[in-house]
Amino acid sequence: MSAPVKKVPIHLQSSQNRLLIKNGKVVNEDDASDADVYVEDGVIKQMGKNLIIPGGTRTIDARGKYVLPGGIDPHTHLDFQFFGTRTADTFYSGTKAAIAGGTTTIIDFVFPEKGESLLDTYYDYRQKAEGACCDYGFHVCVTHWSDRVKQEMELLTKEHGVNSFKMFMAYDFMLDDSELYCAFEQCKQLGALAQVHAENGPVLTENARRLLAKGVTGPEGHELSRPEEVEAEAVNRACVIAKQVDCPLYVVHVMSKSAAEALRRHAGGGRRTFGETLAAALGADGSQYKHQCFHHAAGHVLSPPLRPDTGTPVALMHHLADDVLQLTASDHCTFNKSQKEAGKGDFTKIPNGVNGVEDRMSVVWEKGVHAGILTPSRFVAVTSTNAAKLFNLYPRKGCIAVGSDADIVVWNPNATRTISAATHHQAVDFNIFEGMTCHGVPDYVIVNGRVCLDEGQLRVVEGYGRFVETPAYAPFVYNPDELESLKPAKVEHVEHADVFQKMQKVKLADDPCPTPTLPESHVAAATGRGHRPEGQRNIQESTFCLTEELDPDTKSSIRVTHPPGGRSSGFW
Numbered sequence: 001m002s003a004p005v006k007k008v009p010i011h012l013q014s015s016q017n018r019l020l021i022k023n024g025k026v027v028n029e030d031d032a033s034d035a036d037v038y039v040e041d042g043v044i045k046q047m048g049k050n051l052i053i054p055g056g057t058r059t060i061d062a063r064g065k066y067v068l069p070g071g072i073d074p075h076t077h078l079d080f081q082f083f084g085t086r087t088a089d090t091f092y093s094g095t096k097a098a099i100a101g102g103t104t105t106i107i108d109f110v111f112p113e114k115g116e117s118l119l120d121t122y123y124d125y126r127q128k129a130e131g132a133c134c135d136y137g138f139h140v141c142v143t144h145w146s147d148r149v150k151q152e153m154e155l156l157t158k159e160h161g162v163n164s165f166k167m168f169m170a171y172d173f174m175l176d177d178s179e180l181y182c183a184f185e186q187c188k189q190l191g192a193l194a195q196v197h198a199e200n201g202p203v204l205t206e207n208a209r210r211l212l213a214k215g216v217t218g219p220e221g222h223e224l225s226r227p228e229e230v231e232a233e234a235v236n237r238a239c240v241i242a243k244q245v246d247c248p249l250y251v252v253h254v255m256s257k258s259a260a261e262a263l264r265r266h267a268g269g270g271r272r273t274f275g276e277t278l279a280a281a282l283g284a285d286g287s288q289y290k291h292q293c294f295h296h297a298a299g300h301v302l303s304p305p306l307r308p309d310t311g312t313p314v315a316l317m318h319h320l321a322d323d324v325l326q327l328t329a330s331d332h333c334t335f336n337k338s339q340k341e342a343g344k345g346d347f348t349k350i351p352n353g354v355n356g357v358e359d360r361m362s363v364v365w366e367k368g369v370h371a372g373i374l375t376p377s378r379f380v381a382v383t384s385t386n387a388a389k390l391f392n393l394y395p396r397k398g399c400i401a402v403g404s405d406a407d408i409v410v411w412n413p414n415a416t417r418t419i420s421a422a423t424h425h426q427a428v429d430f431n432i433f434e435g436m437t438c439h440g441v442p443d444y445v446i447v448n449g450r451v452c453l454d455e456g457q458l459r460v461v462e463g464y465g466r467f468v469e470t471p472a473y474a475p476f477v478y479n480p481d482e483l484e485s486l487k488p489a490k491v492e493h494v495e496h497a498d499v500f501q502k503m504q505k506v507k508l509a510d511d512p513c514p515t516p517t518l519p520e521s522h523v524a525a526a527t528g529r530g531h532r533p534e535g536q537r538n539i540q541e542s543t544f545c546l547t548e549e550l551d552p553d554t555k556s557s558i559r560v561t562h563p564p565g566g567r568s569s570g571f572w
């Protein structure tokens with residue numbers, strides 16, 4: 001039984017749950033308009049001009065700025081055991097960094113060891129993720145094939161809010177072609193989205209063996225063993241196999257021009273293939289592998305690798321613009337320099353993975369919008385909306401609309417920041433974008449109605465994030481016609497619109513942010529880790545009880561002196 005709760009007294013239901021973002025340019029994937037946005041209790045309640053709002057509401061002036069849907073990063077690996085070591089970033093540090101960069105939802109990967117139960121691993125990840133500061137969902141990796149795996153996929157889809165499964169064509173937990181065929185068949189059967197890591201594993205393993213035998217042991221061997229065609233061949237093969245069973249397919253981390261071309265060839269005639277590329281692929285290139293410093297070169301090692309062709313980042317950005325690719329992710333999977341050292345003398349032992357959860361939005365803006373390749377609306381599509389649609393979170397997430405979660409970024413296109421490991425919030429001690437100056441910086445990041453980045457000050461709360469179910473049969477994937485009917489009305493029509501009606505078609509978690517209630521115990525005393533009793537949602541609780549969970553980096557700047565009753569104005 002959950003702890004008894006009481007309604008928040010009226011004097012506590014104060015301005016702290018209310019926020020007005022005024023004078024900004026609201027950008028959605030298909031529209032940009034001058035509109036104010038009123039938020040209450042974690043949800044966008046009104047949009048338009050001359051809104052009538054309650055007194056004491058905090059106002060953020062967004063004049064000259066964009067008001068964007070919070071970023072959705074569909075590919076992260078937090079608290080992940082890989083290459084015999086554990087990632088530097090946990091769900092707490094990773095989501096804190098995500099928020100600092102304008103991302104308000106992540107979708108991480110449940111990653112069973114080969115032979116391990118998918119369900120047991122899923123439960124482990126649900127626990128590990130409880131410290132997340134922003135909302136999160138899960139894909140589940142299929143690292144071996146059996147009847148039990150097939151049954152667990154069904155259970156995960158029908159009972160645990162999972163609608164995507166990732167299969168590997170490389171690593172020692174890869175599936176062979178007939179297993180891929182069966183896994184895709186099962187995804188189709190369940191209305192799930194099949195994802196694939198596309199590289200020809202056996203070929204790259206033989207290449208690596210030959211290179212090592214010839215004495216090529218440094219990080220440059222990583223890319224040499226995994227050239228573009230090894231990626232492109234696997235993309236093509238995955239598309240062919242998926243087509244046999246009519247299964248929609250999502251290719252994760254498309255890293256090369258050849259792989260994108262392979263995807264383009266399969267995209268025609270009713271889209272059933274989708275492509276994601278990475279901030280890393282758009283903001284860095286494979287020339288780094290020849291760097292004389294091992295730490296620098298190894299810091300860039302991920303799979304598939306960055307490409308030595310320095311034209312690749314721009315080409316991939318154009319593919320995002322012309323819809324050959326639909327999404328950007330970080331594939332955030334961080335290892336410190338000391339961890340990367342495991343691969344000194346043998347590049348195959350360098351833990352694979354790079355940073356990006358904090359940097360993705362700024363890098364895509366800089367290389368996309370600032371460079372004149374993406375419009376702001378397309379930026380929104382490839383950093384947020386398309387992920388929401390593909391994983392069936394739209395229009396709850398991925399758009400600024402009445403009824404949507406108040407996951408909002410006030411984006412300053414004129415501010416710049418220079419990325420550095422010395423100042424980033426990611427726990428890792430290296431940043432592949434070191435020294436890159438990006439135009440486009442979040443001034444405010446609002447997560448479920450709470451201002452978590454406030455004029456550049458990070459004020460996150462450990463455990464504030466919610467698990468979001470991703471229901472099967474996403475309309476964008478399985479029935480694009482239905483998606484049209486889910487689209488929220490444009491701003492000029494929304495004063496009285498309510499998308500909840502439409503959103504109910506998308507099965508949401510049981511707790512879609514009801515009127516805040518405050519458990520008695522939480523009013524009285526601080527808790528250690530911010531775990532919420534089931535079924536409750538209270539964006540106020542951090543005001544007076546979660547001092548432990550305020551980001552230590554900014555703790556000193558936080559006044560936790562609000563008396564019950566709160567300030568009469570201000571929103572943290």
Ligand SMILES: NC(=O)NCCC(=O)O
Pocket residue numbers: 077197301302303304331333352353354
């Ligand atoms: N990409 C990478 O090198 N590391 C993360 C694991 C994966 O996505 O393959």
Ligand SMILES: [Zn+2]
Pocket residue numbers: 075076077331333
């Ligand atoms: Zn990954």
